[in-house]
Amino acid sequence: MREPAEANTDAGATGPDEQSDAARRRRRAQFLRELTEARELRDRVQPRRAKAARLRHAMRMRTFRW
Numbered sequence: 666m667r668e669p670a671e672a673n674t675d676a677g678a679t680g681p682d683e684q685s686d687a688a689r690r691r692r693r694a695q696f697l698r699e700l701t702e703a704r705e706l707r708d709r710v711q712p713r714r715a716k717a718a719r720l721r722h723a724m725r726m727r728t729f730r731w
Contacts, residue, residue, distance in 0.1 A: 708715035
């Protein structure tokens with residue numbers, strides 16, 4: 666019976682958690698921006714591979730059943 670009471674006290678301390686959560690979201694957003702930039706660069710550098718990947722993706726989407 667003491668475990669839920671202790672869990673509630675931990676849930677009440679949202680100050681540091683919110684800060685770390687915001688920092689995590691900022692780091693994640695930065696990572697996703699860099700990942701998108703790297704993919705765009707790779708597509709520009711290797712246009713044949715990018716075209717083949719687009720065609721494969723289009724084929725997957727056409728054969729996908731909703």
